[in-house]
Amino acid sequence: MGIIREHIPEFEFSIDVAVVGAGACGLTAALAARDAGREVLVLERDARPWGSTSMSLGAVCGVGTAAQRAAGVEDDPESFVADVMAKTEGRADPALARLIARESGPTLDWLTAHHGVPLLLDFKWTGLGHSRPRLHIPPGRNGEELLGLLQNACGRAGIEVMTEARVTDLYADADDRVLGLRIERPGGVVEHLGCGAVVLATCGFGGNHAMVTRHIPEMANAKYFGHEGNQGDGILWGEALGGAVGDMTAYQGLGTLADPQQIVVPHPLLIEGGFLANAEGHRFTHELANISGMCVPVLAQPGGVAWVVFDGRRHEACVPHSVEQRQLVEVGALRRGDTWAELEQACRVPEGTFAAENAAIDTARSSGTEDRFGRSFAGLAPLAPPYYAVRVTGALFHTQGGLQVDDGARVLRPDGRPLPNITAGGGAARSISGPAVTGYLPAVGLCMAVTLGRLAGASAARLCTDAPAAA
Numbered sequence: 001m002g003i004i005r006e007h008i009p010e011f012e013f014s015i016d017v018a019v020v021g022a023g024a025c026g027l028t029a030a031l032a033a034r035d036a037g038r039e040v041l042v043l044e045r046d047a048r049p050w051g052s053t054s055m056s057l058g059a060v061c062g063v064g065t066a067a068q069r070a071a072g073v074e075d076d077p078e079s080f081v082a083d084v085m086a087k088t089e090g091r092a093d094p095a096l097a098r099l100i101a102r103e104s105g106p107t108l109d110w111l112t113a114h115h116g117v118p119l120l121l122d123f124k125w126t127g128l129g130h131s132r133p134r135l136h137i138p139p140g141r142n143g144e145e146l147l148g149l150l151q152n153a154c155g156r157a158g159i160e161v162m163t164e165a166r167v168t169d170l171y172a173d174a175d176d177r178v179l180g181l182r183i184e185r186p187g188g189v190v191e192h193l194g195c196g197a198v199v200l201a202t203c204g205f206g207g208n209h210a211m212v213t214r215h216i217p218e219m220a221n222a223k224y225f226g227h228e229g230n231q232g233d234g235i236l237w238g239e240a241l242g243g244a245v246g247d248m249t250a251y252q253g254l255g256t257l258a259d260p261q262q263i264v265v266p267h268p269l270l271i272e273g274g275f276l277a278n279a280e281g282h283r284f285t286h287e288l289a290n291i292s293g294m295c296v297p298v299l300a301q302p303g304g305v306a307w308v309v310f311d312g313r314r315h316e317a318c319v320p321h322s323v324e325q326r327q328l329v330e331v332g333a334l335r336r337g338d339t340w341a342e343l344e345q346a347c348r349v350p351e352g353t354f355a356a357e358n359a360a361i362d363t364a365r366s367s368g369t370e371d372r373f374g375r376s377f378a379g380l381a382p383l384a385p386p387y388y389a390v391r392v393t394g395a396l397f398h399t400q401g402g403l404q405v406d407d408g409a410r411v412l413r414p415d416g417r418p419l420p421n422i423t424a425g426g427g428a429a430r431s432i433s434g435p436a437v438t439g440y441l442p443a444v445g446l447c448m449a450v451t452l453g454r455l456a457g458a459s460a461a462r463l464c465t466d467a468p469a470a471a
């Protein structure tokens, strides 16, 4: 795996723009390159495109969209940049944050209006670092649907997605211009594809244990709950070509992965008044202070697990909207009790502990103060029977470091000059989460995928100067 500069074979066929990876980034890039009149081929290692995109909740943040305006939500790039800088304690790349602030809205509008990918404004995930409602979600509210919508859009645009096509190497000349790709197909067949430009949409490196150990040692032994194809290939090729990387220590984590069922417990259960308690029945953190960073305190609890505690009212409200909540029911992950004592018994936590935590929350609420972790439950109805709990653990979802790109998603060298014909987006590019787990703003992952994807595809279309644009 790497860059091959010598003994470059005859290419069996050539394409204007080769996109590596058929997740949200790659498919969006393909649409943009096709819109610019280029012939595009998407190469995907799996038999069926899936990626972290399908595993996601499908929520994409976008700033200043038509959907926001239609709902009377005022948003602007400055507010988004301020939110990013507040969340990352000023450590995100400001130029990148400004780029995403400016381009995410037009990207979501373009996907919706031109490519039939409906993204509806969502009000369920409020706050959590976003000062305005700016999360957009497909009607079915999941990432699998989002990927399906993008695949359909590519189909309509005449874009071919070649599956079971694992790109192993890039062929490049002495000036670091990519000339083509080496592709492994089933049965050991190797093909060579020439191209005018390449989009790296191979996502991050969460599935590459050696890279995680090197860059994010705190998660080296944690569960990885992203797509196993996220091996860091694009980042490694970009680096080998002389590209710069940034924020390699950053990642999106989550402290609420159902254990052992591996289903993401819907966050609105906590937002709307639920709490987290450890295996000894004690709360240990402000549940909403940092969704991504919550994996760290959860993993630090006895056994690396905790309970998400909520009630029947929250459960019933969640079921219609959440595939995950329905799945949790189907697989029997929910513990239930008509009293706190019953729930404590069902969860095998010491008697009286959940009840005491709930009573402390009620006391804080009725006295109008914050609880001992600084969380306010004001305006939220008290939990009422029946009570529910799901056991959860912390996991690494998605790495946030990657290739440094410019305003056109072109991969940059350390001195700021772009590589000749290579662009990157999504998990393969540096994000706007700063260097730590605490900097991840909800729905930024897919935002980086589609926004940089659009820019990367459009730039790749411009960069393949040798190949004339199709009529």
Ligand SMILES: Cc1cc2nc3c(=O)[nH]c(=O)nc-3n(C[C@H](O)[C@H](O)[C@H](O)COP(=O)(O)OP(=O)(O)OC[C@H]3O[C@@H](n4cnc5c(N)ncnc54)[C@H](O)[C@@H]3O)c2cc1C
Pocket: 020, 021, 022, 023, 024, 025, 026, 043, 044, 045, 046, 049, 050, 051, 052, 053, 054, 055, 056, 057, 058, 059, 060, 061, 165, 166, 167, 168, 201, 202, 203, 204, 225, 226, 227, 229, 230, 231, 233, 234, 252, 264, 397, 398, 425, 426, 427, 428, 442, 443, 444, 445, 446, 447, 449
């Ligand atoms: C459980 C979970 C929930 C999440 N929820 C959200 C959410 O609601 N909102 C949000 O914004 N973000 C969310 N994220 C993060 C989000 O999923 C990612 O940021 C986003 O999917 C990245 O898109 P991508 O196109 O870069 O990568 P992917 O969707 O992973 O696509 C990359 C593709 O490249 C392919 N590939 C890799 N290497 C090669 C190769 N050498 N040759 C050919 N193909 C290759 C892979 O097989 C894969 O299909 C979530 C992540 C997880 C794991």
